[in-house]
Amino acid sequence: MTARPGGPLAGRIAVPGDKSMSHRALMLGALAEGETRIEGLLEGEDVLSTAGAMAALGAEVERLGDGRWRVVGRGVGRLAEPAQPLDFGNAGTGARLCLGLIAQQPIFAVLVGDASLSRRPMGRVTEPLARIGAHFLSRAGGRLPLAIRGAEQPQPISYRLPVASAQVKSALLLAGLAAEGTTEVIEPEATRDHTENMLRAFGATVTVSDEADGRHVRLAGPARLTAAPVTVPGDISSAAFPLVAALVVPGSSVVIENVGVNPLRTGLLDCLAEMGAGLRLVNRRDQAGEPVADLVAEAGPLKGIVVPPERAPSMIDEYPILAVAAAFAEGRTELRGLGELRVKESDRLAATARGLAACGVAVEEGEDWLVVHGLGGSGRRPAGGARIEANLDHRIAMAFLVLGLAAAAPVEVDDASPIDTSFPGFAALLRGLGADLA
Ligand SMILES: O=C(O)C1=C[C@@H](OP(=O)(O)O)[C@@H](O)[C@H](O)C1
Numbered sequence: 001m002t003a004r005p006g007g008p009l010a011g012r013i014a015v016p017g018d019k020s021m022s023h024r025a026l027m028l029g030a031l032a033e034g035e036t037r038i039e040g041l042l043e044g045e046d047v048l049s050t051a052g053a054m055a056a057l058g059a060e061v062e063r064l065g066d067g068r069w070r071v072v073g074r075g076v077g078r079l080a081e082p083a084q085p086l087d088f089g090n091a092g093t094g095a096r097l098c099l100g101l102i103a104q105q106p107i108f109a110v111l112v113g114d115a116s117l118s119r120r121p122m123g124r125v126t127e128p129l130a131r132i133g134a135h136f137l138s139r140a141g142g143r144l145p146l147a148i149r150g151a152e153q154p155q156p157i158s159y160r161l162p163v164a165s166a167q168v169k170s171a172l173l174l175a176g177l178a179a180e181g182t183t184e185v186i187e188p189e190a191t192r193d194h195t196e197n198m199l200r201a202f203g204a205t206v207t208v209s210d211e212a213d214g215r216h217v218r219l220a221g222p223a224r225l226t227a228a229p230v231t232v233p234g235d236i237s238s239a240a241f242p243l244v245a246a247l248v249v250p251g252s253s254v255v256i257e258n259v260g261v262n263p264l265r266t267g268l269l270d271c272l273a274e275m276g277a278g279l280r281l282v283n284r285r286d287q288a289g290e291p292v293a294d295l296v297a298e299a300g301p302l303k304g305i306v307v308p309p310e311r312a313p314s315m316i317d318e319y320p321i322l323a324v325a326a327a328f329a330e331g332r333t334e335l336r337g338l339g340e341l342r343v344k345e346s347d348r349l350a351a352t353a354r355g356l357a358a359c360g361v362a363v364e365e366g367e368d369w370l371v372v373h374g375l376g377g378s379g380r381r382p383a384g385g386a387r388i389e390a391n392l393d394h395r396i397a398m399a400f401l402v403l404g405l406a407a408a409a410p411v412e413v414d415d416a417s418p419i420d421t422s423f424p425g426f427a428a429l430l431r432g433l434g435a436d437l438a
């Protein structure tokens with residue numbers, strides 16, 4: 001797919017449902033007693049893999065159409081043994097959270113994924129889940145394909161996260177639903193709390209306390225979950241792409257409606273505000289326990305900033321597109337605390353640095369940091385004119401297509417198909433705003 005520089009972007013759009021919440025809605029639906037109705041589910045490949053896995057584990061999962069789904073659950077600790085390997089495709093969240101689900105009962109399952117997911121570390125969840133009582137066999141380094149046998153009698157554990165990861169936290173809380181006693185996860189830095197919020201909505205007792213050594217999340221087990229309706233807002237991690245496009249394509253003015261703005265997800269908005277972006281949140285409201293707003297974006301000059309490492313968990317998937325915004329800003333932007341980017345769908349730190357350099361932007365890359373020397377203010381813009389390898393990484397593909405919309409010359413992405421994992425309809429939506437993407 002190629003993005004060509006062109007005229008201003010204008011219009012009102014809505015982006016697909018939040019991926020994190022969509023995975024969790026299907027999983028909690030599968031564990032709950034009764035029928036869960038979901039509205040606004042992301043129908044991207046990652047989430048469809050989770051829907052398939054929940055059906056293979058014995059839940060009744062039905063698509064009613066247009067983001068509306070129903071799930072009839074089996075109850076905590078009552079999932080069925082799947083007859084075939086569970087294929088999670090490109091989805092780290094799906095695979096890791098599902099290991100927590102399977103750990104609840106003594107069933108056997110094999111997890112497989114695509115080439116990207118098969119490179120990603122699973123030891124971060126299998127190691128604590130083994131303490132809960134599950135057993136694992138995997139490729140070297142804890143990689144997929146991986147076999148799990150769930151626990152005979154899950155044990156409650158207290159676990160301090162060695163890396164800031166909502167996926168690890170969530171896998172442990174899900175496993176802990178079937179344990180007798182309190183499962184505790186201590187996070188040195190708060191990560192997205194959709195699992196905690198949704199577990200409460202399904203009737204579990206989850207408490208959170210900020211203590212000197214971090215955020216303690218405690219779940220009372222064993223828990224029974226009762227089906228509850230879920231309304232999924234638009235995904236801020238998807239909205240990030242048309243948002244930055246609107247800020248960097250001169251003359252643009254775009255509204256993105258109904259975006260989830262949970263404060264543990266909005267680090268990108270803080271950065272863009274500090275850069276001086278023409279960005280406003282309007283029509284703020286609460287929807288099923290999660291804050292939602294419309295984002296109003298207008299193109300204008302941006303300036304370089306220093307992004308502190310403690311902001312990373314609240315914008316972990318947004319660094320590639322923030323780095324693109326930084327390329328159009330005046331002066332240097334320093335991004336710190338990026339170690340986790342190396343173990344995403346691709347090594348996003350290396351891919352971002354390589355792609356920006358190929359597009360004529362000066363960058364410096366360290367083990368866990370990146371400095372982008374922006375071209376704004378000099379009357380220049382990134383040259384573009386490059387072909388970017390997506391390496392099965394949707395966010396790298398989308399970030400460089402956005403760069404191409406405002407560069408001096410077109411940017412081509414070798415394989416745009418991974419975009420369907422999180423943002424089906426990305427190109428059509430941007431074309432609707434006037435972007436030249438083909
Ligand atoms: O819990 C989640 O839904 C997610 C957590 C993050 O991963 P980590 O937990 O590995 O940081 C994020 O990168 C991913 O896209 C979704």
Ligand SMILES: C=C(OP(=O)(O)O)C(=O)O
Pocket residue numbers: 019046090091092093094317344345395422
């Ligand atoms: C890292 C991501 O997802 P996952 O870990 O679920 O593959 C992402 O969507 O950017």
